[in-house]
Amino acid sequence: MRQVSFGKSGIGRNFGRAGLGKANFERALVTGASSGIGRAICERLAEGGTHLVVVARSEAALTELAASLRDKHGIQTEVLVADLLEAEQRHRVGERVGSEADPIDLLVNNAGI
Numbered sequence: 001m002r003q004v005s006f007g008k009s010g011i012g013r014n015f016g017r018a019g020l021g022k023a024n025f026e027r028a029l030v031t032g033a034s035s036g037i038g039r040a041i042c043e044r045l046a047e048g049g050t051h052l053v054v055v056a057r058s059e060a061a062l063t064e065l066a067a068s069l070r071d072k073h074g075i076q077t078e079v080l081v082a083d084l085l086e087a088e089q090r091h092r093v094g095e096r097v098g099s100e101a102d103p104i105d106l107l108v109n110n111a112g113i
């Protein structure tokens with residue numbers, strides 16, 4: 001799994017330059033995916049054909065996002081509802097990241113904790 005960091009340069013200007021919108025990743029897991037920067041990251045990755053595992057507390061928001069990305073970009077989406085303040089739920093997310101079935105090759109830790 002590659003690690004990508006976003007610094008002061010901002011997501012809007014340099015996201016595409018980092019290659020994240022060009023299907024360099026087969027499957028990404030994005031925490032904090034239901035709104036704001038997390039949602040924007042999901043949109044950009046989906047534009048490039050990256051399949052997504054979306055993680056946040058709001059099942060309704062994640063379900064809507066997953067359906068929208070599937071319909072608009074034809075990607076596979078997986079919804080993982082989790083409150084990362086809860087140890088057991090963090091563990092479930094960690095297990096998904098480490099799963100060999102449909103492996104994750106990009107992890108975006110965007111959730112505000």
